[in-house]
Amino acid sequence: MTTSRRLIASLRTPLGMLALLACAALLFLVVLGPVIWGTSAAATDTSKIATGASPEHPFGTDGSGRDILLRTLVAARLSVTMALAATAVGVSVGIVVGLLPFILGGRFGQWIVAGINIGVAFPGLLLAISFSVILGQSGLAATLAIAIAMVPSYGRLTHNLGASVWGRDFISAAHVLGVPVWKTVLRHVLPNVRDPLIVNAAVTSGNALVSFAGLSFLGLGIQVPHYDWGRMLSEGMSRIFVNPAAALVPGIAIILAGLTFVLLGEVLGAALGTGTRGSVIAKFRRRQKAREAVLESPASSTLSLSEDAVYSVRNLRVSASGHHGEPNDLVKGVSFDIGRGEIVGIVGESGSGKSLTLMSLAGLIESPLYVSADSAHFDGQDLTIRADGHPARLDRHFGEKLAMVFQDPMASLNPALHVGGQVAETGLLHLGLSRAQARDRAIERLEDVRIPDARRRYGQYPHEFSGGMRQRAMIAAGLMGSPSLILADEPTTALDVTVQAEILTLLRQINADVGTSIVFVSHDIAVVTSLCTRVLVMYRGHLVENISAEALRAGHAEHPYTRALLATVPTMSTPRDVPLPSIPDGTDFLAEADQQEPSDAECAPGPEVSSTTNSVSGTPAASAPIFEEESR
């Protein structure tokens, strides 16, 4: 149903068509090649032995005066059927060997797995050569040798896929119901791992074809008077100075046949949804959908910037290219200032654009997303990009003055580098410190954020740190310079409650001691109201409320969405016998706000109204995109 539809869909891409065509051509050669050209390919032309191209023989003749092209076409049958036979045997045995450990279980199963792992280490060609010692030199022996050599890698693939299914609930259910293990494996495991096995079988066939040609080329495969592409190759190789086509034509046949199997694998992979990484088909599909993003020129309504703000932006937009080419604004023109020493919270539900806003403040938005704003200033620097691009001093400015803390401390430190080096890096990069100075300052900063035994911890890797310690190390790295702003993107979401409290205390302490401003993005309005001095509420890409935390706590929120959000926070006095309130689905708070008295509209811009949060008025600034991330 869906699989066959997906198969048809992937066959309708250019690559799918090509795969279909190539397979049809190969099938035609295999079935009918020897029937049509068999006799003429065997005909010897004694007047033309080992000659070059001529009208009768477009690619010349071989040592016995036989036509190279016809022989290549006829050899397709033997080359392809031998490869397919080897694949069929090797894959079937491999699947059985891969599934046996599940059926047998216990020590014997472990031995099989160990055997597979040892076999996989040895390359297939080497195994095939070794086995041809036992089996002798013939086409059949080579086929069998290649099939045997295939078993370990296919067995491992099957076993790994099976192991990923083995732990699932429906397997346990089958165990509980007393289904025999071999039945469970056949009925539940095999169908679930079938698709990747089929895709890999196509790729494996291509490898088998090449290996078979290799064995024949060495003289260990097909023997005279029969011939396949590998045999022709070795015959042509000996006469390459007389007629290169004798070697090149069967060579090209091998490449084309090999590519056919690779293409088949790609198409099957796309259809069965097991696409190998970076599947070309998947890219074609995505390409058909994606169009160049057309960046809308920023809206004209602007306000002058506040002088004493650490960061101020006007009409900030983050856009993505939509499905039909029109830009799709994810952040729809927000304007705000971050004052010195303020802790500003940005709250909103998932997808409200709060994290995107934060990332664009840091200049970390990358294509396919685009940032634009009418104006933006950070700590005295104009962030507008000019025609000559992104000035280097801005990098330094950001490096020194901006600190960032991300959501997941497990992922935001580089696992391959020492923590200390990562903390000290800003010192080396932007503060002109020597390695030793940077190290000393980093250890100082680690002590400041209360990392115990900082000197020893400096040389440790992130995996040796706990989650809370990693987050504090991230903060320490931000403090290497003299940051005027810390951007924190849900810095406590991934942490335990006690560790959360530590991190919040630490941030508050930095704010109190040094006066660093903090922007704190969170979906947790309770945390935000307790930590922050001011709260920005975002809803569907709009800034709907800009209110002091005090006013918020006092219940002075004006926008209906903010009020709905506040109502969801349970308190100690929340009645326990009624369900907790939630944001109602399907309510459009923007429309609701528009219907209310005009005083609300000031904080609640509709699509046409730019957010005018700080009521400063002035002349419109020149509109230009800001800090679109330069392509490094």
Add this chain to the structure above:
Amino acid sequence: MTGQSPLTVQTAPGQAPPGHAAPTQASALVGHPMTMYLLRRFGYILISLFVLVTISFLLVQLIPGDPARASAGEAAPPEAVEARRVELGLNKPLIIQYLAFWRGLFSGDLGDSISLRIPVIDVITGRAPATLELAFIAVAIALVVAVCLGLMFGALTRSGKRHGTEIGFTSVTAVVAVIPEFLAGIILVYLFAVSFDLLPVAGRTGPASYVLPVIALAIGPTAALTRIVRAESLTVLRQDYIRTARSKRMSSIRLYGKHVLPNLLTSTLTISGLLLGGMIAGTVLVESIFAWPGLGGVIVDSIQGKDYPLIQAIVIFYGLVVLLINLVVDIALILLDPRTTLDAA
């Protein structure tokens, strides 16, 4: 920021909250899993060696019919067959033969080659250097080129940029990766010897004679590896710690060289072990094309000549090289990324 702290929660190692117990536990036992890992790795090598030697011993035993007759030839008189039986040691009980085989391996006395009439060990020591040179140069070049190219194309085509480049890259590497080493060899011979007489195509004479065999051996695996490296670098570039690094604003050389590369190498090396092993096997084909005086040419002759003592020794030799490469990859992984050992433990 120093001074009195309101922090009340201790996060010394071992006291971390339950959610983060795993890494903390690992740090407390860091020496222990490392030793365990090395021991296990060493045990694995020993078992693989044992299997390798046993299988190469059994190769001769498993030959259908009478190996002595097969070796001496169908038309040989019975006395010649018996003489060959004694020569191969097949007249003794199996277990004695097996033990003698092991003793021979340790003493370096692997018997005489039947076709060449010289000790097998001399054939191996005389020809192995040429094979090893070829293999290791090609492996090194494949790794370096693939990592550089893959990282470069990963950087160029990250987050869906430059569709044209991406499609060009994937198509070209897909085609090149399909070309087996013996075909690459033939095409190179055609281009450099038949069309233009630029480089030597046979034998091992000077530095120039290495060029074509190395390219023939390395080009296919390099293309395949480049694809892997690009896919891996796209994965690494999506990680949060790269965003952290980018937020520090550094040069792209530092970003890619210091922050991306180490993470890329671990995953790439893990995947590429098999590919590199395949290159060792590929030397057999390449050597036969370029008349390279290594063991590759001998193995085919010895199989066709039923020279069993030589075959056994060569199979063990190639197996050893593959095991060695796997070991080197594993050691490189430990040095690059200490987590590997812990994950495996």
